[in-house]
Amino acid sequence: MSIEGVYVAGMGLACALGNDLASSLTALARGGVQPSPVAVSEGFRWPVFMLPTQDGSWAERLARTVRSVAAQAGEGAGGRSSPLFVASSSLDIGNMEHEVQDLRLGGDLQDFAGLVAGALGWQGPVFTISTACTSALNAVLAACDFIHSGEVDEALVIGAELGNRFTVAGFGAMQLLSPDSARPFGAGRNGLVLGEAVAALRLGSRAARWRIAGGSNVVDGRNPSGTEASALIAMCHGALSQSGLSPRDIDLVKVQAAGSPVNDAIEAQALKQVFDTLPPLVSLKSLLGHTLGASGAAELALLVACIEAGAWPSTGYAIDGELGIALSSQAPARLRNILLNVVGFGGGHASLVLEDCTA
């Protein structure tokens, strides 16, 4: 998809690091936070990066957090008749866990977006985008389509992944989770750590610092629980082509790497096939966890906040030397075009090119 003139007008984030971007940057500067153990059944606990503790029910917590991140993004300035895209993998399954069995699944898959829209008093069309880990990036691409078509001037993307035992148990049963910590591209990495996050991206046609230059979504069903090299390469080439860029124009890659022994290695090898010389790489999942359907929006918001604040998400573990890659320990000196990659469950591979128009 080629995008002209779609800009990030505002951002908000609530994640394990903090309830907003400022507190998240403060926690990041202190070295991050530790995941909390979540019990899924007798004797089975997995670490999860949880949002700071709040009172109230699951739905009340959702509503309060959505209102907070939307306010951080500057929502409320007249955009509520524009489209709202709610991106999530787990949707409201966490809410259902508290229901008695006979009342579960009595509604439908749009109910979660209805809760989000209700929290915001949203009047415009409300869409759910649910493509597992690529949900939020696909929501951004869909919002860009609407704005680019001239149908609307603004759209709001809410990426939301709130705590539930169902998803933790499912990933655990598939032996995808680390019992201790997330170490993307790390030596001795042993799986991913899930995370809660709610992120807001307010997109618009009015010029701003950050422009979404292009993007790509490639689904390949051959490896439904992992990264497929040919799809990742096609995704990168697609995003670059749609942005009118070549690999040498990219100054930073925000990688998918979640800490999987196999998928991280496939990603590293595929990136080497896209780039003759690898640009600096950055990873955020050791700080946020893998926030699944929210990850595209959450990681975009945190990375942009880091760049704007002059902070940098460093890792505190050794990188796997056999991968032949490194994670950047500081912001690149030249930083105009950023490739943000997300790879998901179900063979989904999505990418955005973000341009700093002031660089």
Added chain:
Amino acid sequence: MNAGSSVAWRTVAHFSADPLPADWRDQLAHRLGRRPRRVGLWTELAMYGARCCLDAAGEDALPTGARLRVSSMRGAWGATHAGLAQLDAGALMPFTFMQGQPALMLAEVGRCLEWQGDAGFALCRDPQQLLQLSRIGAGSAGLLLGVVEEERNGEKPRSEWWRLVPA
């Protein structure tokens, strides 16, 4: 070139599995040359409808540049319900968990259409808005659009598909 909202669209093929033939799963297995494994009923319904629609359009494979878009209000209801019950019982639930994921359905539908490309799962209470979302930004190869619903509490199953291209 992308097809904007002002572009007219042509329906190349429309398929609705109504009524669903008693032997639809055998028909799908025969058409694919294999019986789908580890996929749930919802995904199999999607695969059946998508394959039949593409056959009706006279296409062996979905063109690379086409979009695949699927919508479903109930989703993989049975697999999710079973997974939640297994969670309550403290049981492992790898297959029912996977079967409940829309992304896994997209992957399997893409695979049965011998296709790698832009697939998405989206919902909206207004069907016209959903159609518009699917069309905006789609390229000249058009899209394959499906609505797939599992049977639930007497509500009939549905697998209805359209192969659409810019006119």
